[in-house]
Amino acid sequence: MQLSLTLSLVLLWINVVSAYSIPRAPAAKCRKKLRRKPWHTLSTKEKKDYIDAELCLINKPATLGLPDATNRFEELQQIHRIPAAISHNVGAFLPYHRLHMHAHELAMREECGYKGAQPYWDEPRDAGNFSKSIVLDPVTGFGGDGSGPERCITNGPFIEYKNGLGPGYSISTPKRCIHRIVNDTVSLSSGQAYVETCMKMKYYIDFWPCVEMAPHLGGHGGVGGKMLDAISSPGDPLFYLHHTWLDKLWWDWQTLDLPVRLQDISGRNVAPPLSQIVLPNVNPDGLPIVFPPLDTFPPFDTVDAPPGSPLPEGDPGNVTTLSHKLNMFGVIPNATIRDVMDIGGPLLCYEYV
């Protein structure tokens, strides 16, 4: 009696824990892939559903006890900030962000009743002309450019939202509006010519830095403000559309030689401090890269990882390998790079259409 009571209490506890704190384990097989589409092809209703789900995450209390994150949206931002020094300028850049996009998509679907997939911003359509993009539409999109000394957004569904995470690793008190400094010239780096340069790369060791430089900069710098914050940019919901597009670029490149590129991962796993990285001003094909004005970046003293930040785990040496661990800090189970190489695999189970 005593034993069976203890046993059933243990089972009850396991049920409670698995229902509330450990997200569902992925299916053993991918049966029905989620279809990720470009934003401009979504219906008005699909756009609204996505934005409503983002607002739902913003309005849901935090559950993980991560420092300074006050809601679910900020927990997803915080799991980008904490490991930012080991997920940028390193081989894990694309795998880490692939899993992060998946975590966001899953949170929307499982916690906010969203039925769709994570959309992406097809940036070459708007490169050089971000200010006119329908992504920034005040009614069906994410609101437009910022204005005034604080460069706060002045319209759109996120106008009321204030975020305290950033700049860089620092915290803002009081919290700040979502700020943007749209720059059409900087957005040129998301153009097709830059994408094609990267697509020509034979190995991941060249492909990853190519993408992290020009197309990656185009979205972050073309929107500017919060989006230009390498550490805290997931405080602007546009972050997820931008990085899902970069994920698509990686997948497009992988599919050019799938058997080889489902295995091809490399690159250093520790980067120099962000404030010491010197960026090239041309891409590998010699196309010019225009940077946003220096004073629009987060202050240098806020971008280097604070003491105690995580170090890479799972690689036998200083090179990124398939067994490299991707830490999601409880939002979803941790995974390895091996788990995210195939977007149609059992863990991720999506496709780009």
Ligand SMILES: [Cu+2]
């Ligand atoms: Cu990032």
